[in-house]
Amino acid sequence: xxxxxxxxxxxxxxxxxxxxxxxxxxxxxxxxNSGGGSSPGSxxxxxxxxxxxxxxxxxxxxxxxxxxxxxETQIGFAFSLYDAMLRTLVTFRHESGTAGTQIVPxxxxxxxxxxxxxxxxxxxxxxxxxxxxxxxxxxxSQDIAYxxxxxxxxxxxxxxxxxxxxxxxxxxxxxxxxxxxxSGIETPDPKTIIFHLTAPVGDFLQRVASPAAAPVPxxxxxxxxxxxxxxxxVVASGPYMFQGSGAVDIKxxxxxxxxxxxDPTKNITLVRNPNYDPATDGTRPSYLNGVQISVDPNxxxxxxxxxxxxxxxxxxxxPPATVTRQYLTDPSLKKxxxxxxxxxxxxxxxxxxxxxxTDVHVRKAVAWVLDKSAMLRxxxxxxxxxxxxxxIPPTLPGGLPVSYDPYQTPNESGDLAKxxxxxxxxxxxxxxxxxxxxxxxxxxxxxxxxxxxxxxTVVQNDLAKIGIxxxxxxxxxxxxxxxxxxxxxxxxMSALGGGYADYTGTYSFAQPNFGSTALSxxxxxxxxxxxxxxxxxxxxxKVPYPPTGIPSVDTIITKCEALSPGPAxxxxxxxxxxxxxxxxxxxxxYVWGRNIVITGPTxxxxxxxxxxxSLSLTRIAVTNHVTLSS
Amino acid sequence: xxxxxxxxxxxxVITLLVITAITFVxxxxxxxxxxxxxxxxxxxxxxxxxxxxxxxxLDHPVWVQxxxxxxxxxxxxxxxxxxxxxxxxxxxxxxxxxxxxVVVTVVLAVGAALLWLAMGIxxxxxxxxxxxxxxxxxxLGFAIFFISxxxxxLGLVLLWVFWYxxxxxxxxxxxxxGQYGLLTWLxxxxxxxxxxxxxxxxxxxxxxxxxxxDTLRQDYVRTARAKGLGEARIxxxxxxxxCLTPILTMFGMDLAALVSGTxxxxxxxxxxxxGQWVVQSVTSDDIPSVLAVTVLAALAVMVxxxxxxxLYAYVDPRVRYE
Numbered sequence: 001x002x003x004x005x006x007x008x009x010x011x012x013x014x015x016x017x018x019x020x021x022x023x024x025x026x027x028x029x030x031x032x033n034s035g036g037g038s039s040p041g042s043x044x045x046x047x048x049x050x051x052x053x054x055x056x057x058x059x060x061x062x063x064x065x066x067x068x069x070x071x072e073t074q075i076g077f078a079f080s081l082y083d084a085m086l087r088t089l090v091t092f093r094h095e096s097g098t099a100g101t102q103i104v105p106x107x108x109x110x111x112x113x114x115x116x117x118x119x120x121x122x123x124x125x126x127x128x129x130x131x132x133x134x135x136x137x138x139x140x141s142q143d144i145a146y147x148x149x150x151x152x153x154x155x156x157x158x159x160x161x162x163x164x165x166x167x168x169x170x171x172x173x174x175x176x177x178x179x180x181x182x183s184g185i186e187t188p189d190p191k192t193i194i195f196h197l198t199a200p201v202g203d204f205l206q207r208v209a210s211p212a213a214a215p216v217p218x219x220x221x222x223x224x225x226x227x228x229x230x231x232x233x234v235v236a237s238g239p240y241m242f243q244g245s246g247a248v249d250i251k252x253x254x255x256x257x258x259x260x261x262x263d264p265t266k267n268i269t270l271v272r273n274p275n276y277d278p279a280t281d282g283t284r285p286s287y288l289n290g291v292q293i294s295v296d297p298n299x300x301x302x303x304x305x306x307x308x309x310x311x312x313x314x315x316x317x318x319p320p321a322t323v324t325r326q327y328l329t330d331p332s333l334k335k336x337x338x339x340x341x342x343x344x345x346x347x348x349x350x351x352x353x354x355x356x357x358t359d360v361h362v363r364k365a366v367a368w369v370l371d372k373s374a375m376l377r378x379x380x381x382x383x384x385x386x387x388x389x390x391x392i393p394p395t396l397p398g399g400l401p402v403s404y405d406p407y408q409t410p411n412e413s414g415d416l417a418k419x420x421x422x423x424x425x426x427x428x429x430x431x432x433x434x435x436x437x438x439x440x441x442x443x444x445x446x447x448x449x450x451x452x453x454x455x456x457t458v459v460q461n462d463l464a465k466i467g468i469x470x471x472x473x474x475x476x477x478x479x480x481x482x483x484x485x486x487x488x489x490x491x492x493m494s495a496l497g498g499g500y501a502d503y504t505g506t507y508s509f510a511q512p513n514f515g516s517t518a519l520s521x522x523x524x525x526x527x528x529x530x531x532x533x534x535x536x537x538x539x540x541x542k543v544p545y546p547p548t549g550i551p552s553v554d555t556i557i558t559k560c561e562a563l564s565p566g567p568a569x570x571x572x573x574x575x576x577x578x579x580x581x582x583x584x585x586x587x588x589x590y591v592w593g594r595n596i597v598i599t600g601p602t603x604x605x606x607x608x609x610x611x612x613x614s615l616s617l618t619r620i621a622v623t624n625h626v627t628l629s630s
Numbered sequence: 631x632x633x634x635x636x637x638x639x640x641x642x643v644i645t646l647l648v649i650t651a652i653t654f655v656x657x658x659x660x661x662x663x664x665x666x667x668x669x670x671x672x673x674x675x676x677x678x679x680x681x682x683x684x685x686x687x688l689d690h691p692v693w694v695q696x697x698x699x700x701x702x703x704x705x706x707x708x709x710x711x712x713x714x715x716x717x718x719x720x721x722x723x724x725x726x727x728x729x730x731x732v733v734v735t736v737v738l739a740v741g742a743a744l745l746w747l748a749m750g751i752x753x754x755x756x757x758x759x760x761x762x763x764x765x766x767x768x769x770l771g772f773a774i775f776f777i778s779x780x781x782x783x784l785g786l787v788l789l790w791v792f793w794y795x796x797x798x799x800x801x802x803x804x805x806x807x808g809q810y811g812l813l814t815w816l817x818x819x820x821x822x823x824x825x826x827x828x829x830x831x832x833x834x835x836x837x838x839x840x841x842x843x844d845t846l847r848q849d850y851v852r853t854a855r856a857k858g859l860g861e862a863r864i865x866x867x868x869x870x871x872x873c874l875t876p877i878l879t880m881f882g883m884d885l886a887a888l889v890s891g892t893x894x895x896x897x898x899x900x901x902x903x904x905g906q907w908v909v910q911s912v913t914s915d916d917i918p919s920v921l922a923v924t925v926l927a928a929l930a931v932m933v934x935x936x937x938x939x940x941l942y943a944y945v946d947p948r949v950r951y952e
């Protein structure tokens with residue numbers, strides 16, 4: 001018996017086309033918009049009124065731990081929800097600009113000053129703050145200690161555990177159960193919690209403000225012993241909770257079912273937490289009555305639904321080029337287009353253990369020759385990104401101003417003469433013609449993903465001018481990053497260096513990207529260039545160690561980490577950036593990220609949250625009269 | 631018939647075993663990086679990877695893992711029956727993620743299949759009995775146009791015209807009838823059904839036309855006419871019944887293939903079905919989810935094939951299973 005398989009083949013082929021179109025749309029060109037800190041529509045200043053529901057859609061939740069805060073790393077999306085759902089001892093202001101990075105008390109009565117030479121932090125909790133249903137009891141210091149005990153439990157895979165492991169006494173990240181007490185955390189009474197550190201950490205308060213440090217009721221969380229499973233029953237402490245929280249029966253573990261407001265592949269619905277008392281919270285105005293987020297894999301459809309009024313706005317997905325153009329060229333629509341600079345950088349990375357990038361002159365030649373203007377155009381123009389002049393984004397504390405640009409060229413279009421002058425000084429240009437003539441410069445794999453594939457041709461053409469031949473390999477996100485983080489694979493180049501800071505502290509950007517301690521396993525994020533790789537690590541991971549050595553910035557990072565927030569710390573991290581740009585030059589930063597959101601006329605107030613690089617669900621307001629059941 | 635059915639069911643099980651074994655090898659043995667490393671995430675220290683491997687049961691030999699998978703599939707696991715495991719990406723039971731999506735895909739596939747059968751067979755028959763007429767040429771044009779039109783383009787065009795511009799259709803998304811009412815559900819499903827159906831209707835129209843034309847030239851049709859039977863009776867009772875065998879074969883396979891093959895329509899119309907999920911699972915290396923859909927898709931194809939084979943005996947009196 002036979003059958004026609006034509007339709008099936010066509011479907012598959014068309015699927016590929018659709019994905020390509022969608023990705024091309026993400027990276028397409030757009031109309032011009034100023035590349036400053038924020039676009040004209042970045043903060044709508046209409047009257048904010050309580051009520052309504054923010055209805056939005058995303059192409060994927062992209063969650064890394066199913067919303068369990070202990071392991072969730074999806075900053076732009078999940079952390080925005082956490083601000084709405086979870087309260088921490090202290091928190092960020094969650095607003096746009098540097099004001100949003102300020103630490104303010106949340107569960108704690110005040111922001112503590114460290115004692116004991118920066119080794120002890122004592123927090124006193126406010127009274128009357130309760131967990132949301134189904135727990136409905138007052139939050140105690142034990143609930144916060146339990147959150148850290150979960151970070152300490154190896155099998156729960158705390159993704160940001162390294163900001164606490166070895167920092168808080170007794171927190172090793174190797175516990176076999178979350179019930180193990182941590183010696184460096186004291187809870188002398190239900191309203192007091194004391195942290196004892198092993199060494200001074202200047203941004204400890206920022207780390208305590210992370211979602212993983214939010215209070216967790218053990219009576220619910222103890223029922224979830226596998227990474228991520230608690231995510232479907234996260235008990236809120238903030239102004240919002242998952243819809244259906246109250247319907248969960250917590251009599252015992254077997255009666256606990258997932259909350260109806262969260263399906264990890266389809267939708268998230270937040271409703272007001274009836275136990276939330278705004279009088280205890282000085283930072284979250286919480287205008288909305290609810291938030292409704294669905295997964296819609298068709299990005300064009302999301303923006304069509306915004307235009308038709310079915311959604312109030314987008315959230316994390318950049319609009320297709322045609323939509324961007326429409327909003328930027330129509331004066332009546334421009335106010336709905338919000339584009340804000342965020343804590344994100346994208347860089348061309350070079351592997352310091354791979355020839356010819358073992359030679360700093362080759363790396364500097366690459367920095368001089370790249371046409372960043374063309375790369376920016378290929379990624380959608382100034383409405384989507386801004387040209388990066390150095391590595392650490394200016395939005396982070398200690399980030400240098402845009403004017404710091406050690407490889408400045410006319411119009412940021414590259415300077416071939418300076419690039420060739422650098423190349424001539426390298427060992428890979430034997431005839432000193434400004435072009436690499438060694439075999440090591442041929443057929444270098446250039447790892448990329450579809451989102452940034454637009455830069456492939458630009459980089460390929462520019463590097464060919466100095467004799468470096470690359471072969472772009474556009475891979476799926478998982479494959480690309482796995483390849484880059486597999487040390488043994490020694491991927492020479494990528495377009496993917498950077499991403500986001502883990503929290504709004506520059507250490508969280510510097511350490512994972514440039515610290516040798518980030519090279520903690522054979523496949524570990526995120527030291528793309530193997531900065532600071534030691535001989536011992538090279539031997540462990542079975543990679544050759546270049547005879548010229550590999551530069552390290554560990555000393556600078558350690559020094560900066562110990563400094564308290566303030567000018568000295570900022571100057572220290574600025575120095576790190578300068579060292580990376582002028583001495584190490586492992587990354588060529590090409591763009592800083594911008595968060596783009598298109599809202600509809602129902603959004604009366606739009607606020608961008610610099611700490612989550614996303615819109616602030618606790619500060620935006622809508623005028624629709626949509627209602628949700630709890 | 632019973633012997634035949636038993637034999638077929640036996641081979642169905644064997645085929646399933648082979649397919650799952652191959653999928654298992656592809657995803658568990660061939661990848662250069664262990665799923666545990668991906669699960670361990672940002673700081674995959676060797677100790678953490680070992681813990682994760684133990685937690686996910688990946689520290690057993692592959693053949694033991696495979697046998698455990700089969701055991702859970704047949705007897706169920708901690709999440710219920712059938713035991714399809716734990717999604718490494720969504721950190722939930724695969725069974726719970728699969729359940730809602732199967733409904734959406736089945737609704738999409740069955741609705742579209744009924745439409746394309748009705749359109750394809752009708753157009754094919756008219757085209758055959760009015761051979762070389764304007765109707766025949768129009769039918770040919772219809773078939774060529776919709777077979778050639780990429781399904782994502784067709785879906786987007788239909789959306790743009792009927793939802794965005796004319797506002798007569800409801801737009802995208804799946805709205806379960808139990809929650810939103812039958813009319814809302816229908817309103818949201820009509821465009822996806824037509825998008826998928828138009829693609830297949832072209833094939834079915836061409837095939838029906840060919841089969842009807844072939845059958846019309848058979849001796850028994852000439853005999854029927856000689857006996858004075860009416861054209862309508864000849865067409866319905868003698869010609870169409872004989873033509874049903876190849877159409878049935880194709881229909882069974884096409885419908886079953888849609889279990890995981892509706893991805894484009896699902897993406898365009900924002901329907902959270904199986905096709906969309908399988909693409910996400912493959913790109914994110916979510917092995918248990920891929921394995922679950924593979925089992926489901928293979929089962930659907932084999933069961934559809936079996937049903938088609940059984941139906942032959944009823945459709946075509948010449949077929950008998952001894």
